[in-house]
Amino acid sequence: SQKIEQNSEALNIQEGKTATLTCNYTNYSPAYLQWYRQDPGRGPVFLLLIRENEKEKRKERLKVTFDTTLKQSLFHITASQPADSATYLCALRDTGRRALTFGSGTRLQVQP
């Protein structure tokens, strides 16, 4: 069966450190993968998109990698800040489909 797995346990890190979140998938052939941020009581907000033929994408303090052999994406936040505390969701679009399927998300807590 198809699965998108994110670490369900919260990730706690100190301010200034790099946060690394993992997204693993099985039985998908994603055309692309996206990362979203969700704050409590709010809708998800798009952060980054990485295509199947791209290895890495950066945007300011964010970096995403995509390894289609390992079937894994890593999401990094460098120089983390308390304001980065949120739940981060990965989502992928399977080849031939138009809709995104989401992982369950990982909650990040950055301690001052």
Place this chain on the structure above:
Amino acid sequence: DAGVIQSPRHEVTEMGQEVTLRCKPISGHDYLFWYRQTMMRGLELLIYFNNNVPIDDSGMPEDRFSAKMPNASFSTLKIQPSEPRDSAVYFCASRAGATGELFFGEGSRLTVL
């Protein structure tokens, strides 16, 4: 643009009642999605439309759920009759084109007693 607008933000109703959730997508977006989010199951796709036409409703739980998009600027998700297990946050999202980012509304939190 005001973004994707959903109403109501909160709805509390009793089992057996009809619930209607509403969504106004971003102007010019040709795809509209309805998702449901719960702690147990995360964010699940219910149905999506392209140019007002339902494309995939395989995520709709059962016949009690129905969705319409009568025009490019309005969609509804209806639950009739509602049950306690329908309690969740329902999100509407829109997108311009077949790829790219989704723009989500703030969600409608439904509680069925």
